[in-house]
Structures are given as structure tokens and as C-alpha cells.
Amino acid sequence: MVETSDFTVASDEDLARISLRDPEAFGVLMQRYEGKLLHYIMRKSSVTREGAEDILQESFLKAYRNLNSFNDRLSFSSWVYRIVHNETVSQWRKASVRPEGHAIPIDDEFVDRLIAEDDVELGVDRDILQSHVSQILIHMDEKYRDVLILRFMEDKSYSEISDIIKKPPGTVATYISRAKKQFHKFVAQQRSEIINDV
């Protein structure tokens, strides 16, 4: 059994169980995840920083309310990402808006990781493409954009993505494959525009 003094070394799953009787443990969990999750919300949606903070706060409250539904078949990380994912989608639907721009820049390595995994030459200078990634992602289908963000920005495995978006791992693999194709397609479409910009 993990004691209160051991919170910092306890696993997320242990902390989730302890949180039911000691909310301080939930505080430690929040500290561990708040940065990652806020970053994820802002990558995934077009909300302002304040909007993302509201979503994050609501997600933490939901996570606490639903702590008893957490079970060992999932990692805590996947479970809490799923809550944030659903809450973000729910907020979009409430606002009836489609994301129009990312609140923070896409991290520099996104394109590198995408190219490295796929071993595909995009045919445009990497740095120039980097500045257009946000625009390309915005035009992609939501389900494809989600898996690309989870895979190449959040560094999640197929199994974790499966648990977050509640789709079978096979479907996740298909989505990622199609997402890459769609990404390449949009890059090809925007190539002339990018060259003109230069």
C-alpha cells in the first residue's frame, strides 16, 4: 500500500485508487498531467488558452467524479486522455465550430517524426512545410487529425490511441495510414501555394 509520503513515487494507477480516500493523491495526478493535457487540448482544438484551461478543469472534475469507473485494464494515462479528448470534442460541439487555428505552434519535430515513420519524401523544404503544418492539419478530417496528433505529437502507441478514442487497434492503424495519405495529399495540393509564398 502506498503511503501519503510516497505519492511522488507512486504509480498513476495507485494514485488513482488512493484518490478515492485522499484527494491529495488526485492533486499529484493533476500535477503530473496538467501540462501534457493542456498542451494536448490546445493542439487538438482552436480554443484560446483560457478556453483550454476551462476544458482541462472540467476534465479533471469529470475524472474525479468517475474515479470508480477506472480499472486496471487501462493505463491511467489513456483513461484521462480519453476524458480530455471527449470533453474537448464536446466543447466543440456545444460551440458548433470547427477548429480554425491551433492556439500554439505545432512542435518542430512533428513533420520529422511523420516522415521518419513513413519514410516518404514530401517534396517541399522541411522548414517551409513546418510553417504550413497547422493549416494542413486544420483541413484534415477530424478523426485523422486526432490520430496524427496522438501518434506524432503525444507519442502514444497504437494500443493507447485505441483506448483513448475507443476504436479497435486495427482501426487505429487504418486511420493512421489514411491520415498520412491525406496529409500527403494536402501537402501536394498546397505545394504550389507554398512555393508561391516563398
Next chain:
Amino acid sequence: MCDYMRKNIEQQEKRCVKNVSAIHDDVLQQIASGNVQPRPRWHFVLRNLLLWLSGIILLLVGAASVSVVIFLVQGHAWEMREVFGMSGPTFLLQIFPFMWLLAYVVFLFTAESFIRKTRGIYRYSPFLLSLVILIVSIFVGLFFYALKISDHLDAQLGKHVPRIYQTLDQRRNYLMHRPEGGRVMGVVQAVAGTRFDLQHPRSRKTLLVDFASLPPQKRSLIVVGEKVLCLGKWNQIQDVFEASDVLSPPPKRRKDLRMR
């Protein structure tokens, strides 16, 4: 992922952390004030149980639909196929209970959507799950048919919701009652000489039937209150159906529906 990339991501996340301590404090404050409490475990167990139960009940109803489809197709007057001069597939299309098939699809689809929401099922392929549900429903449907649950269900629906049920069965009535096609079906009302009134079971319209050219051994089937299927020719000018043969209605169909 290389160390440089990981470090970069961590730096970006740390930048976010600096601004979220207020969220952390606010959430803990709400928990401490008792405004936010974890839902009890039984709430989630019960929800999962209800989803499974709903899915299984819908699956059983779907299986019952399969059994009735088998019963109706099996119990139809296949021997009359030749009398109507239809090929096997054409006859099957005429008698197939498509409404039951539709009900089966709807129940199965709903059952699948309930089961899919249960804990952990999303990990299985939708195709595999649908296939399992389909196979289980057909096997259970065959089992229901063997237990004669389909007969009972068909009889009860015919008894309690006859209007709706017969509307669903309208194509069968149309198949059996087409004067211009050389066949009429109904209940014998009154016999006078070589003619009798035949009342159609649904429309209640009466048609005069002349059985003068009927072989003597077949005339014994013409009994007031009994349902008969007459084959022959419709004389439009005299508005009389000239019967050349009389048959008992489909023998395997349940009695009350046959006679209605």
C-alpha cells in the same frame, strides 16, 4: 523518439504547467468543499450490466424474428407454387416476410450498438462483433423455431394486433386473392345451387363464385364458414368467378390467421 525531441516536448509542457496551478488549486478546493464527489462504483457496474442486458434482450428479440421468418417461409403453401405457375425464387420473393426481416435487422443493429458501449468491447473489430451477433441470433432463432416459439409468437400477434399483423401479411393475401390472375380466396358465406358467395377475409368484399364445372369430389370442400382457395377464370361481364378447382388453404399456416 530521440532525446532532443523528448526534451523539447517536456519544455513546452513545463511552460504550460506554470499557468495551470490555478486549475489544480481550484479543483482541489471544489473537492475539499464537497461539491464534487466520486460516483459510487455500483453506478458504473449497474450501467454496464444494463447495457449488456439490453443488448442481450434485443438480440433475443432479433432471434425471435429469425424464427418467425423461418416459420412463415417454411409454413407457406409451397405446394401451391405450381398451381400459381411461379418459379421457386419468384414464389419465395412473393411470400418472404420482409417486415420481419427488417425488424430483425433493426433489433440486431440496436443490440450491437448497446453491446459496443459495454466496457472494453471497443477493442474488438466491429466486423467480428457483428458477425458473432449475426451467427448467435441465427442459431438462437433456429432453436426458438425448434421450440415452436415462432408459432406462438405468430399466433399471439395475429390474435392481439390483427390489423397491423395482417397489413404486414398483405402480400400473401394478394398472392392468394387475384381474380384477374385466376385465383380467389375467402370464406364461403351462402351456397345456392351451383353458386356461392365468397367473402374476402380482409376487405370483407363478397364475390359470386360459380362451381358448376367443379368435379363432384371437390364440392365437399364448399361448406359455409370454411375458407377455400378457388382456381378458375373471372367473368368480368357477369361479375362471377367460374371455379374449375377448389383447394383447402395452406395447411401449415396457423388456423386463426388462415380463417380470418
